């Protein structure tokens with residue numbers, strides 16, 4: 001759409017343009033360590049493993065940080 005439109009666009013024309021705006025689901029693969037779906041080429045958010053090594057230490061989710 002140009003910066004200053006000369007005419008009002010019909011709904012059909014707007015919808016035709018929006019027809020290509022849908023987002024796609026992320027590519028999920030199964031984690032070889034904990035078998036939960038995770039994003040490809042990224043550290044597993046569930047177990048913190050990537051390529052067989054623990055990259056991110058996992059903390060207990062129930063534990064909350066002690067109030068200072």
Ligand SMILES: [Zn+2]
Nearest residue numbers: 031034044047
């Ligand atoms: Zn995992």
